[in-house]
Amino acid sequence: MKNMQLYREISARVRPRAACREEILTVAEDMQSKKRRPVMRRICIGLAAAAVALTGTVVAVGAANDWNYQRIFTKYYSEKTGTQVQYDFSNIGMDINESVVLPTGTLTVESALVTPYAVCLSWNFAPNETVTLSDTDSWISIVNCFGTDHNAQGVGQADGTFDEQGVCHFTANLISVGDPFAGSSIRAYFIVSQIPSDTETGITQVKMEEDNYIMLEFSGSTEPGLEKSETSVHLTECAVKPCDADYISVSPLAVILADEYGSAVQFTPGDAMGTDLMETPCTVTAVYADGTELSPETVNYSTLIYTYNSEDPADIKGQRFYLVFKKPLETENLVAVRINGTEVPLT
Amino acid sequence: MTRDEMGALYDQYSGTVYRVALSYCRNVQDAEDVMQEVFLKRFTLDRSFPDEGQEKAWLIRMTVNRCKNLLKAIKRRRGVPLEDAAGLCVNDEETGIWEAVASLPAKYRLVIRLYYGEGYSVGEIAAMLRRSETAVQTQLYRARRLLKDILGEEVTP
Structure with missing residues (x-):
């Protein structure tokens, strides 16, 4: 029998190097004497690019006045079902409409749909006269979100589409399997890139700058029945084995299964960008309070997998699955999600 | 926060923060980097804690978050092994x-x-x-x- 007391005793001998103390205190003093302020930076990719710096924008959940998501999701679900449908997400939506003028144009964060563990963010970029537009160029935008004091994290990537006014619109879903977005503060970093069609260099990786961000404070969510479950469920037929989904969260848009590392994702309704479409690793059924069930109308399943060398000390295996249904989940009436026969109650 | 105050805080919690970071990162250099980030964050944090337990819990939570971010950032890297067991263990x-x-x-x-x-x-x-x-x-x-x-x-x- 191995006694964990041994582990305790060995642990007590582990100490940082003595020099660390001096290094940290010196850096701290140096930082105090040169307090940093947010600055705008221009990042050039292709013909035009923009990075945004906004601070202090406070948004709160409430009824949206100019509801952008109606057109987005009506279009998406209508196409999936083949009939014209209308869903109302206004109880979890919020208008933001915060803009910042940049050297290459104006970036506006339009609105957000907020559930505890998912934020669907919509934003646009209106390039100014310094940008040469071409019908064959493509536009892409990335948003990275990090909790300030929390572990809420998400990354979204979206292709842009131009409207008649020459404004490029983006929509992306941010999923956190760390702390909930709702009720927390996040820093959102945006990068908009124009990718010229006449180059084969592809998308340039942009390094996120520490001082470029918009602060979003989500006061909470009025949507009931969306709490994350931490019941582990073993998934079969996973690309990475063994696979246990430690986190299960539900939003009107998807059921999300993820493991410990599955905090950063990119997913857009109807377009699992940056992910691999795979066969469903499990059966998922949504169970409503009246006993009715929604299954298996999954129309889109995607996963993002990290697999690293198992011999590497920094080895990470992480994956997350998004199961998107043909119609939004009625989360207020949802009482459980059944995954591979295991019923996970939603509290 | 004065240097003496920062030093006292460091002396009180550095062992715990370092050990948590080391157990997560399994790499001395990364653990030291995380520890520095966490303490710098704490030193510049405009917030007081009602008791030591909550402050320690906050530091551990920050350490874990920083480690996760670091691991995601480095993705794959041939790390330097954790503290040499030979130097720590007696049998x-x-x-x-x-x-x-x-x-x-x-x-x-x-x-x-x-x-x-x-x-x-x-x-x-x-x-x-x-x-x-x-x-x-x-x-x-x-x-x-x-x-x-x-x-x-x-x-x-």
Whole structure:
């Protein structure tokens, strides 16, 4: 029998190097004497690019006045079902409409749909006269979100589409399997890139700058029945084995299964960008309070997998699955999600 | 915060922060980087804590978050092994248990670290990591099961 007391005793001998103390205190003093302020930076990719710096924008959940998501999701679900449908997400939506003028144009964060563990963010970029537009160029935008004091994290990537006014619109879903977005503060970093069609260099990786961000404070969510479950469920037929989904969260848009590392994702309704479409690793059924069930109308399943060398000390295996249904989940009436026969109650 | 105040804070918590970072990163350099980030964040934080327990829990939580971010950022890297077991352990039994814990996946190392190494209860770990107690218990169970597989025998508290 191995006694964990041994582990305790060995642990007590582990100490940082003595020099660390001096290094940290010196850096701290140096930082105090040169307090940093947010600055705008221009990042050039292709013909035009923009990075945004906004601070202090406070948004709160409430009824949206100019509801952008109606057109987005009506279009998406209508196409999936083949009939014209209308869903109302206004109880979890919020208008933001915060803009910042940049050297290459104006970036506006339009609105957000907020559930505890998912934020669907919509934003646009209106390039100014310094940008040469071409019908064959493509536009892409990335948003990275990090909790300030929390572990809420998400990354979204979206292709842009131009409207008649020459404004490029983006929509992306941010999923956190760390702390909930709702009720927390996040820093959102945006990068908009124009990718010229006449180059084969592809998308340039942009390094996120520490001082470029918009602060979003989500006061909470009025949507009931969306709490994350931490019941582990073993998934079969996973690309990475063994696979246990430690986190299960539900939003009107998807059921999300993820493991410990599955905090950063990119997913857009109807377009699992940056992910691999795979066969469903499990059966998922949504169970409503009246006993009715929604299954298996999954129309889109995607996963993002990290697999690293198992011999590497920094080895990470992480994956997350998004199961998107043909119609939004009625989360207020949802009482459980059944995954591979295991019923996970939603509290 | 004066240098003396920062120094006192560092002296009080650096051991815990370093050990948590080391158990998560399994790399001395990364653990030191994380420790520096965490303390710099704490020194510049305009916030007071009602008691030492909450401050320590905040520091551990920050450490875990920073470690996760770091691991995601480095993605794959051939790391330098954790503290040399030969320099820490005085016999084969100690080396065995230390290396067995070090070989666990990060999430299991963390709960083992906090439960056995730092002496936190399941409830305290759950609150600190914002997980349910059931989830922490499950991870502790799985960690012990893995340790049993590695060591070939049961581990005892």
